[in-house]
Amino acid sequence: MRKRLLLGLLTVSLVACGLTGVGHNTSANASATTDKFISTMSTPVKTVANQYKLYPSVMMAQAALESAWGTSQLSLDANNYFGIKGSYNGASVSMKTAEYNSSGQLYYTTANFKKYPSINASMTDNAELLRNGTAWDPNYYSGTWRENAATYEAAANALTGTYATAPNYGASLINLIQTYGFASLDGSSSATTTTKKPTVDPKKVDYYTGANGQTATLSSKYKSYAIYNHIKGSTYKATRYSWLKIGGWQDRPVWIDARGHKVKAKTNWYRVRFSKQTTSKKYWVYSKTLTFPKTSYADYKKKGEVSTTSYPVFNHVFNSAYIAKQLTTTKDLAKNAVTIDKKATHVQSGITTTWYRIKDGKVDGWVDSQAISKLS
Structure with missing residues (x-):
């Protein structure tokens, strides 16, 4: 941005x-x-x-x-x-x-x-x-x-x-x-x-869509929170559903394609479905309903070259709580030389991957470490 x-x-x-x-x-x-x-x-x-x-x-x-x-x-x-x-x-x-x-x-x-x-x-x-x-x-x-x-x-x-x-x-x-x-x-x-405070519409929600295939699981406390067809408290009328009717259990996988940020409350909601099929029915849940893979960030100042193989470039780490959207591919970058200013360690199902935030003057985005062929 x-x-x-x-x-x-x-x-x-x-x-x-x-x-x-x-x-x-x-x-x-x-x-x-x-x-x-x-x-x-x-x-x-x-x-x-x-x-x-x-x-x-x-x-x-x-x-x-x-x-x-x-x-x-x-x-x-x-x-x-x-x-x-x-x-x-x-x-x-x-x-x-x-x-x-x-x-x-x-x-x-x-x-x-x-x-x-x-x-x-x-x-x-x-x-x-x-x-x-x-x-x-x-x-x-x-x-x-x-x-x-x-x-x-x-x-x-x-x-x-x-x-x-x-x-x-x-x-x-x-x-x-x-x-x-x-x-x-x-x-x-x-x-x-000292006397004035920002006036924010309590129903205002900023929406962020993401790439398909991103997942999380139902948390151990998922039953403490309801599931809706829209974000509760937004401008849309939200209908509440019962977990008994939908079927839920701890660690049940869900697929996520969007995040909604309630501006005044400063809370996140996610649009989920219970099947990999994109045509499956979608619901909205509060962030604490879900458990996301662990992602740790750190400053990382390096120069690099992108691989000649085409890798996706996302605006966030794929499968993180931010919900990543694909911006382009490494193949489409104007040049191979990039700068790196952030490093992320992503752990999911016991598998650790490394991600870098790269910049080439036109695109700021995240790529899997395998997309970088050289580091200096």
Whole structure:
């Protein structure tokens, strides 16, 4: 889920920040466009940033940089002021984007970006991303939180290499904050954040689908939890079923193809079936109903080459609690050389396998160790 700068915004944003060359200086006199942008965005930025205990100055700078002061096609067509990829309630738009690979080289590609119904929805989604992190690390953006970042500079710099691939991303934000006096937006944040809490729809569920063939077993406590046709407490009406009717026993295998994360409750649910056949009836169960294979993670800084044999590349370790979705294959990677930053040890039915998280500048994903032919 790492963010990239939109194609077309990159040059505009760098010009706005005065970072296109040593001889270029940013004027402190904001244009009519910047004046309108600041006037429109200041109040909602302060409200949302304070609500999530973030720096309003950093959020304002991000919105200005990512949307080219609200003139980018993405902000005009999709109310997307932060360049966040994916879909929002199923809505998205396809745009070209400029990205940086692991060597710091710029390249261009096309990606889907979220389409929002309003500016406020865009801000709130960005704030939730920074507060909730990624599926594999809820603290991924914790460096931007006010309780962890003593200054807006620290929060802005924490976005480099995490939120954005541009190596000067934090410096660009700081330049904007100082040029346009966005630090004044932070003045009342401390008092506000002690009394306001994020408003999250208790029925909101983020869904993640995965590849078929992933399994778990019913836990020793499965009878303590019910089984439903939908996630209990979601927007769908959930019907409860009896285990006596369905048939259950400890260690009974189940096949899983989706995970639902209840945002407010911060709990996970899984869509299961009791047959390998994908046409079998599917149910939803709470996470404690299941026992997953044990997966342990560790930092692992290496260089490698992918095998010439085609192996699947997943967004998570296959058969882990995250529920993995296939992104591509090693055969389809643009080049064989990759960097590795994480290692996972996976134990299932007494069999231990090793997984690596690889990056080739375009894809971040997990592969079985057998997919790596060389390590250095």
